[in-house]
Amino acid sequence: MQRQTWITLAAGLAVGAVSIAVLPAHMLFSRPATLASENGSQRWACAMMDYIGNKPGPCPVCGMTLQRVTAGELNREQQRRMGLETSRVVEGPARVTIRAYGTAAYDHRFSHLIIPRVAGRIVQRHPSTFGLEKAIDAGTPIVDLYSPDVIAAQGELIAAVRIGDTKLIAALRERFVRWNLAELADRVAQRTTIEEYVTIHTPFGGQVLLDEFEMVNAALAVGREVMPDTPLLRLVDPQRLVLVAHVPEARGNFLSVGQSVLIESDDRGPLPDLRAEIGRVSPEISPDIRAYEVQIYIANARDHLRPGSLVLARIHSVLNQNLEPADPTRPETWGHFALIPKAAVLSTGVRHVAWRLTEREANGQTHFTIAPLALGPRLEDENGNDQYVVRAGLSVGDEVATQGAFLIDSQAQLAGTPNLIFPGGAAAPAGHQH
Numbered sequence: 001m002q003r004q005t006w007i008t009l010a011a012g013l014a015v016g017a018v019s020i021a022v023l024p025a026h027m028l029f030s031r032p033a034t035l036a037s038e039n040g041s042q043r044w045a046c047a048m049m050d051y052i053g054n055k056p057g058p059c060p061v062c063g064m065t066l067q068r069v070t071a072g073e074l075n076r077e078q079q080r081r082m083g084l085e086t087s088r089v090v091e092g093p094a095r096v097t098i099r100a101y102g103t104a105a106y107d108h109r110f111s112h113l114i115i116p117r118v119a120g121r122i123v124q125r126h127p128s129t130f131g132l133e134k135a136i137d138a139g140t141p142i143v144d145l146y147s148p149d150v151i152a153a154q155g156e157l158i159a160a161v162r163i164g165d166t167k168l169i170a171a172l173r174e175r176f177v178r179w180n181l182a183e184l185a186d187r188v189a190q191r192t193t194i195e196e197y198v199t200i201h202t203p204f205g206g207q208v209l210l211d212e213f214e215m216v217n218a219a220l221a222v223g224r225e226v227m228p229d230t231p232l233l234r235l236v237d238p239q240r241l242v243l244v245a246h247v248p249e250a251r252g253n254f255l256s257v258g259q260s261v262l263i264e265s266d267d268r269g270p271l272p273d274l275r276a277e278i279g280r281v282s283p284e285i286s287p288d289i290r291a292y293e294v295q296i297y298i299a300n301a302r303d304h305l306r307p308g309s310l311v312l313a314r315i316h317s318v319l320n321q322n323l324e325p326a327d328p329t330r331p332e333t334w335g336h337f338a339l340i341p342k343a344a345v346l347s348t349g350v351r352h353v354a355w356r357l358t359e360r361e362a363n364g365q366t367h368f369t370i371a372p373l374a375l376g377p378r379l380e381d382e383n384g385n386d387q388y389v390v391r392a393g394l395s396v397g398d399e400v401a402t403q404g405a406f407l408i409d410s411q412a413q414l415a416g417t418p419n420l421i422f423p424g425g426a427a428a429p430a431g432h433q434h
Contacts, residue, residue, distance in 0.1 A: 102245035120145030206235025
C-alpha cells in the first residue's frame with residue numbers, strides 16, 4: 001500500500017514537470033506594466049471584482065461584463081453618484097486671515113517706579129498699598145517717612161524766611177523741589193513750623209502687580225530704612241496689555257507693524273471694542289517651532305481682558321501684486337489674482353493638480369483634463385472657505401471639479417493616464433488583480 005502511494009506521487013510530479021515544459025511562456029508569466037495601454041487611454045474594469053483589463057469582454061474571475069474606464073469622462077449617472085460639483089476660477093484680491101493664540105500680559109512700556117528722593121525710615125504705610133491689583137490714582141499717598149535730612153532743611157528754610165533772605169529761600173526751596181517736596185516747602189514757609197513726617201505720594205496712576213505683592217510688603221514694611229532713590233513700588237497701567245503670539249513661518253511675510261488686530265477670548269468671545277494692533281514682528285524665525293514672534297498691543301483692556309487670559313488674535317491682511325502686505329484702506333494698492341477653491345486642489349505636498357472641465361455634451365456627458373498647478377499662498381476667510389492663489393496652470397473663467405475631484409483622479413489612475421501620483425501615467429498589467 002505504501003509502495004503504491006509513492007508510485008502515484010512520483011507520477012504526479014512527472015506529469016507536472018512535462019506540463020510546465022510544454023506550456024507557452026505567456027500562459028505562465030504576466031507581461032510587465034507599461035506606461036500606456038494597448039487601447040490608448042481606455043481600460044476595462046469589473047464592477048464586482050478588483051480586476052482591470054486592457055480589452056473588453058467578460059471578467060475572467062466572475063464572468064460579468066467589463067466596463068470601460070476612460071480618464072475624465074463622466075456620464076449623468078456617474079456624476080449623480082459621486083455628487084460632482086464644479087467651480088469657476090475667479091479673479092480677486094488676496095485677502096489673508098491669520099490666526100494666532102497667545103497669553104495676555106501687562107504692557108511694561110507703561111510701567112512706573114515710585115522712588116523717594118530722600119532718606120528716612122517708614123513710620124506709616126497708607127491703605128492704598130494694601131489692595132491686591134487695586135488701581136491707585138496719581139497723587140495717592142504711599143508711605144510716611146521720618147527723615148532727619150528733611151527736618152534739618154525745614155529748619156534752615158524757616159530761618160531764611162524769618163530774616164527775609166530771598167536768595168537763600170529760593171535755594172532751599174530748589175532743594176525741596178529736587179526731593180519732589182515742593183508743596184512741603186511752601187507750607188513750611190507760610191507756617192514757619194516743622195512737619196515731623198514726610199508723605200511720599202505717587203506721581204503716577206496705576207496698579208500694583210499681584211505677582212510682586214510680597215516684594216511690595218517687604219519694601220513698604222513699617223520701620224524699614226529707606227535710602228534715596230530706592231524703588232518702593234512698581235505700577236502698571238491696567239488698561240494696557242500686550243499679547244505675545246507666534247505666527248507660522250509661511251504667514252510671517254504678510255504681517256506689518258501697525259496692522260489692526262481683532263481680539264477674542266475663550267470666556268468673552270469676540271471683543272470688537274478693544275483697540276489692538278501689531279507693535280512688533282520679530283526679524284528672526286524660531287528654529288524650534290518655525291514661527292515668528294509677534295507682539296500685539298491692546299488698549300482699553302481693563303473691562304474685557306485680564307493678564308493671563310488666553311487670547312485669539314485674528315489679523316486681516318490684503319496682499320499687493322508682489323504678495324506683500326498692502327494698505328487695507330487703499331484698494332488701489334491691492335493685487336488681483338486668479339483664485340481657486342481649496343477643495344479643487346489635489347496635492348502631494350510637492351505636486352499640485354486640478355481637474356479642468358473641457359467639454360459638457362448635450363446628453364450631460366462631461367470631459368475633464370488634468371491641470372498641473374503652480375500655487376501661491378492659501379487664503380482663509382472668516383467662514384473657512386479657503387482659496388489658493390493660482391500662479392500658473394489655470395486661467396480666470398476655467399471651470400474645475402471641486403466635489404468629486406479625487407474620484408476623477410482615481411479614474412485616471414485606473415485608465416493609466418496622467419494623474420496626481422503618476423504625472424506620466426501608469427497602467428496596470430493586462431489581467432492584473434489588485
